[in-house]
Amino acid sequence: MNRSIKLLASATLIGIFSAPAMAQDTASQSTTGSGRIIQPITLTKNSDLAFGTVVRPTTGTNTITIDATTGGISKTGAGDAALAASTSGRATYTVGGEGAQTFAISTPATFNMTSGANSLTVTLASSSATGTISGSLGSAGTATFGVGGSFPVSNTQASGNYTGTFTTTVTYN
Numbered sequence: 099m100n101r102s103i104k105l106l107a108s109a110t111l112i113g114i115f116s117a118p119a120m121a122q123d124t125a126s127q128s129t130t131g132s133g134r135i136i137q138p139i140t141l142t143k144n145s146d147l148a149f150g151t152v153v154r155p156t157t158g159t160n161t162i163t164i165d166a167t168t169g170g171i172s173k174t175g176a177g178d179a180a181l182a183a184s185t186s187g188r189a190t191y192t193v194g195g196e197g198a199q200t201f202a203i204s205t206p207a208t209f210n211m212t213s214g215a216n217s218l219t220v221t222l223a224s225s226s227a228t229g230t231i232s233g234s235l236g237s238a239g240t241a242t243f244g245v246g247g248s249f250p251v252s253n254t255q256a257s258g259n260y261t262g263t264f265t266t267t268v269t270y271n
Contacts, residue, residue: 140193145187153180156253158177159252160178161250165246166188166247167244168188169190175250177251190244193242196270205222211249212261214256
């Protein structure tokens with residue numbers, strides 16, 4: 099009899115401790131949504147890129163450069179080109195938009211200026227790759243930057259009025 103009671107007690111204890119676990123059938127988590135509304139970005143061209151008048155060298159080659167930051171013109175190289183008294187300067191822009199926002203500046207690496215069938219390849223440079231609009235979130239602001247460039251001119255370059263266009267783009271970061 100003792101043995102039967104022990105077996106019955108063991109079976110009862112096993113039943114108590116091995117009851118099936120109840121699985122959780124739902125779970126919840128609080129999630130936050132967020133967003134920011136800002137003013138559109140704008141770009142206004144204030145001035146064009148102008149190299150002025152360049153007297154081609156009689157020998158050799160020169161590179162004519164407009165500085166993207168200062169707008170100053172210079173020449174380098176072994177040629178004897180001359181920079182005639184004329185108006186030259188960098189292209190300048192004003193960016194408008196939401197205050198305190200950063201933006202990226204994009205210009206092509208090069209563009210062509212042509213005069214009839216003749217062309218010059220201009221290498222472009224921006225005064226900065228990025229900028230920050232003045233002011234604070236919730237108010238309008240502005241920022242400015244410049245684009246300069248350079249091109250080689252040799253003693254065989256054809257005379258003419260060279261022109262071309264390129265596109266500058268700004269994008270919020």
